[in-house]
Amino acid sequence: MSVHNGGMKNAAALITLTLLVGFARPVMAQDFRSGGKLLLTGGVSSIEGSAGGGLSTWAVIAGGETADGIGVAAHGTAVRTGDFQLTTGGIAVGIFDRVELSYARQAFDTRQVGAALGLGKGFTFDQDIVGVKVRLLGDAIYDQDRWMPQISVGLQYKSNDEPGVVRFVGAKRASDVDYYMSATKLFLSTSVLVSGTVRATRANQFGILGYGGDKSDGYKPEFEGSAAWLATKRLVIGVEGRTKPNRLSFAKEGAAYDVFAAYAFNKSLSITAAYVDLGPIAGFRGQRGTYLSLQTGF
């Protein structure tokens, strides 16, 4: 009998709880809804898979979702310079415009240089990058009456599939983690977007030549900056710069720059074209060329 009573009490408590949960804020129950982000305000996919410009990571969250849902952005990117080709494919998931999970696979084709370096013609380094980004403060779009940018922090775990080669050129390890903090702000009154990122990294050439070096090891801050102009609702034109460490004595490494244009056909398809200068790579100077990226998602 007492058990039965307990059951009754539990049932009553459950009903009360259900009523409280169900009716406490009847108007306020939020519906789960996909999509809704304004065109291009989630940025495009960067070469490391996270939402950003082309070379740099921004504080925006990938995907077409708002705080009400989940969005996805998939991309394919090809960068062809004088001596090398970098192709990247990846997918990023944005959760409630708050958390971003990303994966990208990079293939760095050494083409003719591979033969010259004794690796073989078309020798290719592959790198997997898994990223997490969390938006901490501010809103890049809505906070037009404040100076506060949108600030996010994130990390990227990078793993290179050629540990032997990267160690041979002087790198200390073939996988590592980058940590970054990013601030992005859209100034609607002038249609200009500005973004800056500080990245603690040991990556040589984004990690394609491994992590840490014979010249120095340990984390060092590197900088990524972007400025973009919203020419129309669909078209953004901008410039980016990104510093890189210089830790391998066999070949100098320098900063990378690009000039880009991103065009959104609609909310599910956009294209980014850029002229890039990746600086010297593995002793081959002035790696300039084209950057082309297609992005789809919802």
Added chain:
Amino acid sequence: MLIPLLVAIALQASPAVPMAEKAVDPYVQSNANAGAVPMKDDATFKAFHGVEGIKRISAAFVDRNMADPRVKEIFKDADTVRLKRVLAEQLCYLLGGPCTYTGRDMLAVHKNQGAQATDFNAIVENLQAAMDAERVPFTAQNRLLAKLAPMERAVVERKDPQALRSLKKRMQAMLAPKE
């Protein structure tokens, strides 16, 4: 004693409500209700083709929202005659035009509408479409949007934590054994 007196005067000074509009509960009129500081010069106001252009945009914007399946629920009980008028006043005032805003403040107007971020952005898109139709240059459109964007804080009432709960409920419903 002074404040209630001022309120009473302000209420009395309110212009007569035009015939087509429904009566609203009394409130204190003030340009501060427009929710943002107006532009100092009238360049953007001119780019919007003055008061007439703004009236056309306001009307087209309200009509688009009423017809938009994403947000029409929010507008279904709206007094569209009044909404078009006060909205035009608000835009005109914020754009540095010679107008006085006589509507209510943004929190009061949007209270209990239950708008989500998705709704706010849908409404922004409808405003952009209305401005496009009036051939307002994109840069001028953005100058207005810069004034309106922070209103997201007053308009959007339903934010992240509830979305998480709603998603959880949906997952539970999906996983629950069918009887």
